[in-house]
Amino acid sequence: MIKQIVEISETPAHLRVRHEQLEITVKGKVIGRIPCEDLGVLIVDNQQATFSHYALVRLGAYGTVVVLCDDAHHPSSMVLPLPNHSQVVTRLKLQIDVSAPTKKRIWKQIVISKISGQAENLQADSAPRKRLVELARTVRTGDPQNHEAQAAKIYWQSWLHDLREQEEFRRSRYGDAPNNLLNYGYAIYRAAIARAIVAAGLHPSIGVKHIHRSNVFCLADDLVEPLRPIVDQVVRELYSSGHVELDRYAKSMILESLTQAFSVSHGKGPLLVQLNRYLASFVRCLEDPRAELEIPQQCTSSDIEICG
Amino acid sequence: MHIVGYRNMWVIVMFDLPTDTPKARRDYTEFRKFLLNDGFVMMQYSVYSRHCPSQENADVHTRRIERHIPPDGEVRVFSITDKQFERMRIFWGKVRQPPESAPKQLQFF
Numbered sequence: 429m430i431k432q433i434v435e436i437s438e439t440p441a442h443l444r445v446r447h448e449q450l451e452i453t454v455k456g457k458v459i460g461r462i463p464c465e466d467l468g469v470l471i472v473d474n475q476q477a478t479f480s481h482y483a484l485v486r487l488g489a490y491g492t493v494v495v496l497c498d499d500a501h502h503p504s505s506m507v508l509p510l511p512n513h514s515q516v517v518t519r520l521k522l523q524i525d526v527s528a529p530t531k532k533r534i535w536k537q538i539v540i541s542k543i544s545g546q547a548e549n550l551q552a553d554s555a556p557r558k559r560l561v562e563l564a565r566t567v568r569t570g571d572p573q574n575h576e577a578q579a580a581k582i583y584w585q586s587w588l589h590d591l592r593e594q595e596e597f598r599r600s601r602y603g604d605a606p607n608n609l610l611n612y613g614y615a616i617y618r619a620a621i622a623r624a625i626v627a628a629g630l631h632p633s634i635g636v637k638h639i640h641r642s643n644v645f646c647l648a649d650d651l652v653e654p655l656r657p658i659v660d661q662v663v664r665e666l667y668s669s670g671h672v673e674l675d676r677y678a679k680s681m682i683l684e685s686l687t688q689a690f691s692v693s694h695g696k697g698p699l700l701v702q703l704n705r706y707l708a709s710f711v712r713c714l715e716d717p718r719a720e721l722e723i724p725q726q727c728t729s730s731d732i733e734i735c736g
Numbered sequence: 737m738h739i740v741g742y743r744n745m746w747v748i749v750m751f752d753l754p755t756d757t758p759k760a761r762r763d764y765t766e767f768r769k770f771l772l773n774d775g776f777v778m779m780q781y782s783v784y785s786r787h788c789p790s791q792e793n794a795d796v797h798t799r800r801i802e803r804h805i806p807p808d809g810e811v812r813v814f815s816i817t818d819k820q821f822e823r824m825r826i827f828w829g830k831v832r833q834p835p836e837s838a839p840k841q842l843q844f845f
Contacts, residue, residue: 429793434843441845447772452845460845463775463786680842687841 430698431468431492433683434460437501437676440476445486464490468700469619469686473497493623495616501674502608503615508622513629522714523634523647530717531636532570534710537721538637538653539571540564543579545657549587549664556586576653587660588667605672606663612674613659613682614652620686621655622648624703628711651710654723658685658699690724699724744818744838745794749776749784749801753809763806770804779836787838788815 441452450467452460464486487494488509498504547560559582563575588597600607625632625647635646662685671678687698692705702724709722749771753764774797776784788794794815801813818838826833
């Protein structure tokens with residue numbers, strides 16, 4: 429089922445849970461009420477917002493991920509429920525025991541999908557796009573030649589090129605607009621995928637490629653890679669129409685992309701739902717070395733079918 | 737993906753439950769509490785509604801109600817599409833009020 433996304437940014441609200449429903453209150457008056465069960469992602473971007481402990485506990489129990497933003501409006505931390513999946517120990521063992529060849533094979537598929545997605549975002553028949561397609565085609569298992577980085581270099585150089593001939597875009601976390609929009613988008617997608625990881629009974633800190641001692645979300649960082657071009661696409665549209673501020677409109681466009689239609693093998697549905705299928709295929713890959721990772725693909729407008 | 741009004745459902749629960757004995761009153765309170773915990777909100781006394789994003793989800797909540805029916809009294813459950821729900825005419829005295837709108841996929845506060 430498609431879950432709701434709620435962002436608290438304009439009102440310094442107090443959040444509490446009563447009767448298993450999240451109540452958004454201002455000075456004791458309830459201004460919004462959402463059943464915890466229906467809530468997928470809660471983003472809090474107001475420095476005056478307050479929470480009751482019970483609210484965070486109950487939201488956790490329903491698998492809602494709570495994203496907290498800092499004073500620069502950048503998502504800075506997330507409250508993620510501990511896995512309470514029935515097979516959590518089996519899955520954890522599966523994750524730890526996964527062989528190096530399997531990890532490399534999964535990583536190869538992730539890189540191919542990411543580069544292909546990036547190619548889609550560039551102008552048709554342009555030279556950089558052709559180079560990306562070629563790079564995607566020749567990724568080897570484990571990506572030892574680091575096609576991912578090679579592709580990224582080409583991609584970011586020409587990402588905005590067809591919009592403004594002279595402009596060269598530099599992707600950096602603290603860089604100029606539209607870097608701010610990209611940061612927000614990536615952080616939201618990371619949170620969404622982290623939620624799907626936990627829901628599948630996996631641990632987000634055991635990755636297939638990313639290994640960083642202080643990173644708790646290695647697996648989320650791995651699995652989010654193929655989805656980044658979706659964010660890029662939305663941000664580019666925003667930027668080309670003159671939106672450089674991370675305002676309510678920009679946020680709503682980015683968040684709305686999570687409800688767009690995507691397909692995973694045969695099934696179609698909103699991306700937020702498809703992430704669970706993506707994770708299910710990841711688990712199959714861990715169990716069976718011959719299984720394929722099924723990465724959500726954007727549906728064209730003609731084959732959209734409504735589903736919950 | 738846009739979630740259209742024909743797929744969005746509202747589940748409506750109406751009940752008449754006895755409150756003549758302490759046990760009946762407790763059954764009544766428990767049923768009402770169950771409804772609130774399941775995401776229902778009171779529309780009128782003894783009339784509760786809940787928005788569901790799909791028919792499947794509406795079925796889930798209908799089945800949950802069936803599992804919590806109190807031993808005595810009458811409970812009616814039905815679901816209608818959001819399109820039908822929004823055509824509901826609501827009056828306060830003689831003044832018309834708009835019906836509750838379905839929660840958006842994305843909400844800002």
